[in-house]
Amino acid sequence: xxxxxxxxxxxxxxxxxxxxxxxxxxxxxxxxxxxxxxxxxxxxxxxxxxxxxxxxxxxxxxxxxxxxxxxxxxxxxxxxxxxxxxxxxxxxxxxxxxxxxxxxxxxxxxxxxxxxxxxxxxxxxxxxxxxxxxxxxxxxxxxxxxxxxxxxxxxxxxx
Numbered sequence: 352x353x354x355x356x357x358x359x360x361x362x363x364x365x366x367x368x369x370x371x372x373x374x375x376x377x378x379x380x381x382x383x384x385x386x387x388x389x390x391x392x393x394x395x396x397x398x399x400x401x402x403x404x405x406x407x408x409x410x411x412x413x414x415x416x417x418x419x420x421x422x423x424x425x426x427x428x429x430x431x432x433x434x435x436x437x438x439x440x441x442x443x444x445x446x447x448x449x450x451x452x453x454x455x456x457x458x459x460x461x462x463x464x465x466x467x468x469x470x471x472x473x474x475x476x477x478x479x480x481x482x483x484x485x486x487x488x489x490x491x492x493x494x495x496x497x498x499x500x501x502x503x504x505x506x507x508x509x510x
Contacts, residue, residue, distance in 0.1 A: 387479055392472070396442075400435050402472055405444065408461050409469035415458035417450060444468060 385399060392402055403425050408416060422432040436459060439445040444465030450456035461469060484492060 384483060387483060388476065391475055391479055395468070395471070395475075397472070401439060401442075404432070404435055404439060404459075405461070405465060405469040405472055406476075408445070408459065409466060409473065415448075415460040418447070418457040418459055421459055439465070 388402075389399055392398070397405075404421060407421060407424050418429065418432065418436070422429045425432065427435075436445055436447065440447070443462055445459055446462055447457045447459045450458045487495075
């Protein structure tokens with residue numbers, strides 16, 4: 352668990368617990384953002400759970416990824432990932448084989464159909480992001496990315 356000190360720049364005079372609302376604000380943005388994405392991808396027959404591995408695989412710098420590494424990147428238990436990968440395999444979007452150097456490990460890869468769909472998901476995600484972030488200045492976006500990046504790195508140090 353990450354313990355962060357309150358940031359006095361978040362609190363204003365008369366608002367001693369303003370920092371406590373920062374997490375709630377991030378949570379609200381996440382929930383609303385996810386709702387937007389879910390609605391758009393539902394029409395493609397996908398859920399948030401089935402999109403995540405496709406996106407991770409298309410963005411990975413290698414063709415085949417070990418199931419263990421994919422689960423770690425998605426912060427999923429291996430058993431949960433297996434259920435999702437089975438759905439994706441049944442849809443013809445991913446395939447797997449036993450890793451050459453470790454017969455117990457599975458290497459996961461996108462099929463051609465899976466790669467094409469993942470690329471459509473990326474493009475649609477960028478459209479959704481542009482729609483959500485419309486009206487923010489370049490400076491606001493840069494500051495937000497930097498701040499959120501710092502927060503993520505603090506969590507990663509604790510893991």
